[in-house]
Amino acid sequence: MNKIPNISDAEWEVMKICWLSAPCSANEIVKSLEQSTNWKPNTIKTLIGRLVKKGALAFKEEGRSYSYYPLITEEECIKAESKSFLTRVFGGALKPMLVTFLKEEKLSQVEIEELKQLLEIREE
Amino acid sequence: MNKIPNISDAEWEVMKICWLSAPCSANEIVKSLEQSTNWKPNTIKTLIGRLVKKGALAFKEEGRSYSYYPLITEEECIKAESKSFLTRVFGGALKPMLVTFLKEEKLSQVEIEELKQLLEIREE
DNA sequence: AATATTAGTTTACAAATGTAATATAATTAT
DNA sequence: ATAATTATATTACATTTGTAAACTAATATT
Incomplete structure (x- = not known):
């Protein structure tokens, strides 16, 4: 059971797409986020790579493309982030x-x- | 009316002390946070300085010491942070x-x- | 076969953040 | 008067985050 890594604001957006559509290719994530943000594809790919490095996402190779899936459920991330928010802003x-x-x-x-x-x- | 700057986690801790005890000297903030965190005085003073630079805190010179007070009420900060949290984590x-x-x-x-x-x- | 496209990786750069030491000037203590 | 202390400012350094270009290898197109 991993400790939940700190996921930045931008990374949250990537995770949300993945939770919604896992498993999904980088291209799918890029297409989705290109619509909802002003990010370039390279930006999104970097965020994907960082999430993999952090242990929040993993992938399976499918041909030349990777199929990404979350290593941490949306529920767990929401719980962790909510707890942190409650503690930081309202002292618990x-x-x-x-x-x-x-x-x-x-x-x-x-x-x-x-x-x-x-x-x-x-x-x- | 200023736009509310982004206040980092560590900076929140400083703001909280100031909201509680404003106006207060750097020393008071340092003494308080030294107890509740493992931060060195220099760390805390840097955070204070950054908050001043961000427009979240201001000070009045009183002799050789500064008396700090918030430029943004606790309520406003809580509202902004709460809104941001709700949007980011729960899509609003x-x-x-x-x-x-x-x-x-x-x-x-x-x-x-x-x-x-x-x-x-x-x-x- | 040669060229173009594509998918992931590596590299880049700036700002923000976490953490703290060092410098400087003024005040206090000896 | 000199030395020590103190309060703020400046500097330092590493990591994280935001944003994205450049590179490389594999596949698709011509």
Whole structure:
């Protein structure tokens, strides 16, 4: 079980594509990110290479192309990043954080209901 | 009204001390962070200087010592960082983020009640 | 076969960040 | 007056990150 490496903002974007479409070729990642960012293909390939080096991605050779897949699940990365965020910005205090988001962001009626139910389950 | 600069993890620790005790001298910040981190005084002073350069902190000369105060409120920084986190990690989707935290972290009964009330207010 | 394209690797460069020593000037202590 | 201490500024160095070109080898096209 690896320790989760630090994944930079730009690298997150690459991981997100991979989590969505794994296994995927570098070309697929490039095509996708070219649309959503202003990055050049070379930039994206570098980020891919760094993620491989960091142990976040791995690949299988398929002909001349590599098929990339994540070594860390999206869930694990989200957990690690969320914990780090909570600690750094709110000193680990969950309620003030939730209050901040609830004040600032929009939620639909359905979402509010679902969250209330989740809170009720937590009350047991 | 300044745009909020990017404040690194280490710089956050300095800002937190300043928000708590502003105005404060470099020495006070150093003393506080020496206790909670393994940083040397010179490290902390560099961070202070960078925050001044970034426009996050400013100072007033008081004798030979400087009295530092934040140029950006804690609230503003928290908002900016929270927004960035939500976008980067959850693609801007608030509910999955809240669900993740509610699953992973602890809340007291009182806190749960308060959050439920906040959700009810949001229902209007 | 020669040329063009392609996929991954290597190299490049600048800024940001983490960590801290050194320099300088002013103040304090002896 | 001299030496020591102190507070800020400057300098240092390594790593990380953002961004991307250049290189190399293999495959595809002509």
